[in-house]
Amino acid sequence: MLYQQTALISGASSGIGLALTKELLLSYPFIQIVALCRNPETLQQLKRSYGDRVRIECIDFTNRDCIKSLQNVVNQHTHFSYLIHCAGVVMPFGDISNVAPDEWEATQWINVEVPRLLTQICLKKFSHSRVMFLTSDLPVQPVAGASAYCVSKASLNMLCQCFQLEVDNDIAVFTTVVPGNVDTKMQETIRQASNRALPASELMRSMFSANKLLPPRLVAQYLRQLLSDVTPNTFGSRSWNLLESIVEVSPAKQTKTDSIDTRATETSLVELASLVGGAFWSPGSAEYEENRKVFNQGVSRFPLVIIQPKTKTDIIHIVKCAKQLRLSITIKGQGHGVSGMSVLNNAIVIDMSMFKTTVLNVDKSSVNVGAGVKNSELDHFLAQHNKVVPLGTCPDVGVVGATLGGGIGFLSRKLGLSCDNVLAFGLITADGKVKQVTESQHAELFWALKGCGHGQFGVVTDITFKLHDAPQNIDGRILEWPLCHARSILRQYSEIVLSDNRSVFLYAYLSRSTHDKARISIMGFSEDSVHGLESVAKWQDGAELLSRRSQYVECQSNNYDSDLNLYWRNGIIEGELSDEFIETLLSCYRACPVNSGGFMLDPLCGAIQDVNADGSAFIHRNASFVCSITGITQFERDDTEVIDWVNKSFDLLSPFFNGHSYQNYDMGNGSPLALYYGQHTARLKLLKQQYDPTGLFISSLLRPD
Template identity: 30%
Template sequence: MAGNWTGAVGSTTGMRGALSDQAIGVLAETFRGNLIRPGDAEYDAARRIWNGMIDRRPALIARCAGPADVMDGVRFARQHGLPLAVRSGGHNVAGTALCDDGIVLDLSGMRGVRVDPIRRTVRVQAGVTNGDLDRETQAFGLAVTSGIASTTGLAGLTLGGGVGWLMRRFGLTCDNLLSADLVTAEGQLITVSPDTYDDLFWAIRGGGGNFGVVTEFEYRLHPLGPNVVAGLVLHPAKHARDALRFYRDFVREAPDALGAIVNLRHAPPAPWIPAELHGAPVIAMTVCYAGPVDEALVELAPLKRFGSPLVDTIERTRYLSHQRLFDPTVPSGWRYYWKSHYLHELSDQVIDVLVTHAWRDTSPLSYTLIPLMGGAVSRVAPDATAFVGRDGAHLININAVWTDPTEDDEHIAWAREFFAATEPFSTGGVYVNFLGNEGEARVRAAYGANYARLAEIKRRYDPENVFRFNQNIAPAGTT
């Protein structure tokens, strides 16, 4: 057989939707990647993703080696009436990369990156992570907006929009997308761009994985690095109210080059934090300046001067290093539960809510991130792409994080209570990549005024809702 079939005979006995050896054998004849079934030595490792809360058991995990494998996998799922999930980075908090009793198309091994430094573009396969992309593009002093953890998959990031340090200067990740190769619900490979399948090209820039399996992306690149001015100032939580008021005023007229995230948490055991502060409640104001070093030092001087910071790491540093700053606090396998929405502003009322709830967290691993929006993000019309969350000044993501499954209820309750307290100050929208399994109303809030148009495109290209393991948009005319 051409494919690497590691399945054990009869290994799916008793499972709903079990696949016969004969069916797997037919797929394996042309499949270049690996086919993994329950009972195989690799199975348990292959079905693990970033969020340790997710425990699902697919009937088949198809590790794709290229677009042809993806095409065959989609057709196979339809032929056998199987649920179909798509895994790229496996970093989605809702666990949409996995399904029970169906087939998972695992694209995580497709990690090719090809930079064209003359045209300032890059072509990226669907399994590439933020870290992979940054490593290759920084070799040429180029970059595109990517996420804030190097282990996050670029595919899901792009399809949901793409929030990151560079978005205020260069736009969201999806705003820099030039074209994409996509496998449709019929198993056909097409290229979508402003000139071909322009409706699909519009939809995949913020509409999630509803419309097909993207196997390759092409992005516009921008000059940046290898050095930037970046880092954080750390203040004790007892000064958080004053710090947040200062921060609000500091960023209000900030240049587009300033990327900023507030982090409310207990100090992690990082080597650059004194040991006596480990575990202490703190507020971190973290920045990355996507502009000239001399300009950055001037613009960031007020932030460095404010108060008496416990730690100040803001300095000239490699962009690659800064992109890995949050990695140690978001390892694979921990349990994660998120609640998120956009905020109109950091008003005094909002600040009071933040200070009241952030350090009531029930786990020392939990934290609250507040990325600064605006800049280039807000200058794109809300209907120019499927991504609609362009009117909020700030994005809040309440992250309950823990390791013991017996403690699920108490940590989830903290996140929900905190979220409810901030809800009166929300725009009503939510960043789809920060959305958990929260029901149809929240999905509609994520897509906002673009929902009806997205549903019509879904009806046109995926009327049977083959691609439904996502923040799902039902095809127009269905319920």
């Protein structure tokens, strides 16, 4: 199998290296880890869980012949996205005058020469890659008894700077990271040293006793964020120090990554704050803590600053300042997304909550909607005028964000996707200019914004939609049957979706549940008074009616539970739901940890397929269903088992998928671009280069293909 990304990690069998290996495997389903280690036993469990995604290479760096082995390993791969140097030694301890030459040379060999040689070997395998050296703050202040270690780490810092100077950023960007005092085998070695040989060992023992050493998993989360969440320019702009990035929070408020902050220096931001008319929140304030949160409680990130602009002029000031300071921007709309990519470490977050306008044109044929408006707000506004825009069914989702990724809902089979009903986008681009993007003005951008996902080419401030008359004869229901009827229900569900009845829209789902209460559910919407949901209720005896609604706005109320960790993957199905697919789906559902996950099927077809496959950036025109796999945990719970279930279920169901996924249901940054953009990937990347050449707006299009 070809993997979208490959990470080469030295010292991967213990301490920070092992924790980072686990963190990357859990976070990114399309990454392969090449683990260089001396003790492969500790990696065997990961190998059993992740199979070919973990490649264990047993290499002893104390042996000078290890370079030949490293060369052989590197030659077996075409590209490394990441190279992380975690291997190192801290010995020998004692007065510098008593350190034997062979001991000194051994330390320099492992801590400096091996990283240098391994990096040189990998240079031909790099393209837009990232290289990270784990170092120490000890060289800033020499430590008695640790001269060999201090000198080696000082040399490693200089080595990184030389690579930065001499290697083009298009090949690789380099940085060093000071992880702080971490509870690892190396720390244990330090604590076991005598005060006479290493006076600092007493401090390390007291820190250990006071539980002040950082856990390796916390450090691994920090490193993973640096590797994936910051731009290349930011990654290579400084030496990172976790100790300087710690945010003090009370234990009651801590979550998985609440004590990590990758803030850059806050230069010139005071001047920006004076220019912006809206809210401006920096780390440390209660407003910052509240507004950095995203819907998925499994995601916790720390932007440089969060700004809530009031006007387009405010946004222009933010864009120009960020460009001048070489900072990056993410855009936070309203509602929720699973990957939480609207809030990233070390970025300026533009929160569009204050853009709440909804303006109906004179003849009620169109409506202009601000980027802070939610589905429910637009639905209720238009209901006063007996009009609709086809939107998704969750009232708390932002209209603009959902539309940029496509927008599937009850009216899609009749009226098309949300993006199919756009007349114009208001857009502020990376050059600080306001553009009205329509089919006749900036036509390529208009094509791209219909399905590319949010935040790719600039700040979308508003969208103008064409309007339709509101449906009059509504039958909205949620029906359930015992799980034993799932095969029959899903077969009939498949038939009705593939029929040409555009007035009926049905979701099918298997919700999280205890095994004894598991049900198959249909959430339906119909304007067909003859072949409506009465016929669906007759698919199988024993249907339980959970709710019934007779107004369109009532139907638009598919709420989701909050304060949960979510893990969501999805695939696209063309054609029918085969018996083999249904059996595999049910088998995966039964294997789910109790009350921790489920599946949902969105129907496509109908008017969605009326648009040519190349008519917009949305690629799923020929598809029939979106199949979502969702894992859910309380945020205090260990989520490893649930994440494994989501990934294994996706792997088992993948043979029934067409190789693509729906933009609005994931866009996690470990996924390949072609998964979401297919044949449009190259075209979209060229547009990104044209309208945002420096990558000011962090987006999926900045990833390598």
